[in-house]
Amino acid sequence: MGNPMKIRAAVADSVTEVKILMQHEMETGLRKDADGVLVPAWFIMEVKAQYQGRTVFEAQFAQSVSKNPYLVFRFKGGDAGEKITVSWVDNKGDSRSDEAMIAA
């Protein structure tokens, strides 16, 4: 299980805005450490956000996304007090899922 995400979601005028800060090293696989050894690639590949059983956001990340990715997206609908779930899977097969309550 990866490191916890920070998620804030708030609805206004029937549009819910979701902000996510992920904690992940996001190594490109091209970087060399202090001893000159290549640091293996390690990055989030897929991000998914679900609301009431439906996928409201989906993305495929790759090496170009930097460490601790920050994401903002909006979707139509969403009710205050309901939960939104965000999850990711990385190239090593590790995953993380967190949820947040939509604020008014």
Added chain:
Amino acid sequence: MMNAKYMLGVALTTVVMTAPVEAGTVDLDAKTIEIIKRDFQDKGIAKADRVNQDELQATCSKYVDKLPDKIKSQLEAGQMKSIKWPSDGKYIGDWKAGEILAQSGKGMTWSDKADEPAGGNCYNCHQLSSKEIAYGTIGPSLLHYGKTRGNGVDIQRYTYGRVYNAKAYSACANMPRFGHMGILTEAQIKDLVALLLDPESPVNK
């Protein structure tokens, strides 16, 4: 050597330094120094006494960009006198080691270790090798330094002196006094001279 000229110079400098620039600003200058001395603390290798200025630092701080020519010359002469030239009379080291030094920004900060050799920080301010594009522009470009000046003994000595104590040539220059302040060793400075003067160095290609 305490000859009359030197003593007159010191006396003049002292008189000019203590004369207020504007009425009522002496208090503020003194208060500034008082606050600085009180509000800094030791951290790692950076000890609090570093805020104590030497004569040159105090003079340059006081005059900012209005340094009178006479004082400028006096400061430069004083600095030149204090340069420790290489004991073997040789100025050129290894340019390859010099390039590594020029690229390194290490040394002297409170996050550096006391036993780690310092770098020259050269690329922070200067262009040097034709191959390096990540260079600063605080100082003049040194590209083709040796190519344009030749590399006779007089240029070698001049270059060594400039790196050892830049203030001997320009009293309030931005460049640190790498030898005078013990930042770089004699051998390291020789490597930088080689980087600048050796025809095989990428600086001269």
Added chain:
Amino acid sequence: MEIAIISPSLSWGEQMNISKVSTIILVSALMTNYSSHVIAAEGDVSDSERIAQYREMISDGNPADFDEMAGEELWKKVAGPKQASLEKCDLGKGAGVVKGAYAELPRYFKDTDKVQDLESRLMTCMTTMQGIPEAEIISHPFNTEKNKSDITELATYVVGQSKGIKMAVSIDHPKEKEAYEIGKRIFDYRAGPYDFACSTCHGTSHVRIRMQDLANLKVKKDAQAAYVSWPAYRVSQGLTRSFQWRLNDCFRQQRFPEPKFASEVTVDLTMFLAVSANGAEYAGPGLKR
């Protein structure tokens, strides 16, 4: 940047089609963004201009939002031995008034009889109202990867409440004027093994250190642009950095010893820089490399 607007009331099948369409719209939008910024031939656009374009493109989302939210929670949270919140803290515009407060700091405070910057004033409130020992606050002044700093989070929240407001720092009070004058002198104070002052790097226009353009903080336009962008989220460090941190790290690179957190030397220097920024719209918390 809009990613996709998907209505949860549609069926799964319909949603899949919409997401395909949205992806196409998204990709075209991105491509339009690129071409509208005229990324043409090499040499047409300077490196500085490209960096400015990059900053514009990423400016609609900032991880510092989370630090702002955390700071707001801390402002309202009952804490410390005195079990009080900071909601009655006076940042200069009256007890509890946060909006616009940062645009007028540093300033003179009657109750402490001194000029204070934001962090110094937050410390006053945290110690007097909440009873939190000053030593405790000073022991963790800046964010680290493992541990956020309460005072940095609080500062990030407060500065966010001045976003869009013009900097209006006064030097009417004699102590404010004095702080400004001393700050100006600190700026040119050369010391340490490198003989560096702030002005060594920040006293000349149109120069850079390595590839980082340097603001000439003696020139109003540069001083304004620089000052209103701090505190900021530093992408390369993955953390939000306060103005006290910025001064601290400058002194480190100048080869100085460490300035005491929120001490008079830092407040006076901040006063000098903040006054230089007067008239500019405060833009923080910012986002930096």
